[in-house]
Amino acid sequence: MIKQNVNVNADTPSIWFIFSAEKLLVPHEAQGPLIESWNNLGFAHAYKEQIVQVGEHNEQMCYLIDMGNEVIEHSGAQLAHLRSLLLHDDLELFSVAARAWQVALFLRTHRFCGQCGSTMQKIDWEMAMQCHRCHHRCYPRISPCIIVAIRHEDKILLAQGKPQKDRNMFSTLAGFVESGETLENAVHREVFEEVGVAIKNLRYMSSQPWPFPHSLMVGFLADFDSGDIKVxxxxxxxxxxFKYDELPNIPPKFSIAGQLIERTIEEICAE
Ligand SMILES: [Zn+2]
Structure with a gap:
């Protein structure tokens, strides 16, 4: 799916994920990434050797170019945060963007070997970087993170995290999986650590890549077992x-947190 050293058709419009620092180049007028032929991207031609193919979307090829900290000047386009693509409502496109960003970040942070300090080189046949000296090989990092909606009769447990990025938003509990831990262990541990509650009847629902910066959210549903909430x-x-029909401000439905809450409400209403 991800290919390096690609040959781009210069005349056919493709979808371009062009990053500068932490931002993505997007058209002024439309929501979404840039759709252009390579011939119209003169400012990027010096980066031709660094193009990575990151997938296809609506029968158009999707390419990544990471321009590092270089300032991009392209008429009709501006730099925007990747999160702005979430407004686009096209989850499939967002997941390609997420992949592009994670590959860009991987290449940026693996220029040198973590074992011996030598220069790393791209591998042709897979998305990886290898040290030419000690042969240490690295793959794009993916950090598994559990997220869980907990139900107690007709109520859902929702919480507010400390770094208040989303003011007044209550969401499901989430946390990173630790080394040597199963996903199930991680759910029980995180819930108990964060709110002091024991859970039962843990069920997997679905997962979602979340590129801020490289999480894979693994979504579960669970029932309350015992304990009083103690944050x-x-x-x-x-x-x-929160009673299912008296919820506070919650995450939108394209996020897995929103989907877990929605599923819990459906289960409550079905009984
Ligand atoms: Zn090395």
Whole structure:
């Protein structure tokens, strides 16, 4: 799926994920990435050897170019945060963008070997970087992160995290999986650490790549078992049981948190 050293058809419009620093080049007028033929991207021609094919979308090829910190000047386009693509409502396109960003980040952070410090080189046949000296090989990093909606009768447990990026938003609990831990262990541990509650009847629902910066959100549903809510005060500052038809401000439905909440409401209403 991901290919390096590609030959681009110069005349056919393709979808371009062109990054500068932390931002993506997007058209002024439309929401979404740039759709252009290579011939119209003169400013990027010095980067031809660094093009990575990151997938296809609506029968158009999708390519990544990472311009590092170089300032991009392209008429009709501007730099925007990757999150702006979430407004586009096209989850499939967002997932290609997510892949592009994660590959860009991987290549940026693996120029030198973590074992011996020598220069790393791209491998032709797979998305990886290898040290020419000690042969240490690295793949794009993916960090598994569990996320869980907990139900108690007609209520859902929702919490507010500390770094208040989304003011007044309550969401499902989430946390990174630790080394040597199963996904199930991680769910039980995170829930107990963050809100002091024990859960049961844990079921996998679905997953979602989340490129901020390289998480794979693994979504579960669970039922309350025992314990009173006691927030840890570090990661979680507030948590409550909310009745399913009296919910606070919650994440949108394209996010897995929104989908977990929706599924829990469906299960409550079905009984
Ligand atoms: Zn090395």
């Amino acid at each position: 840890d005060g570090h990661e979680i500052i507030e948590a409550h049981w």
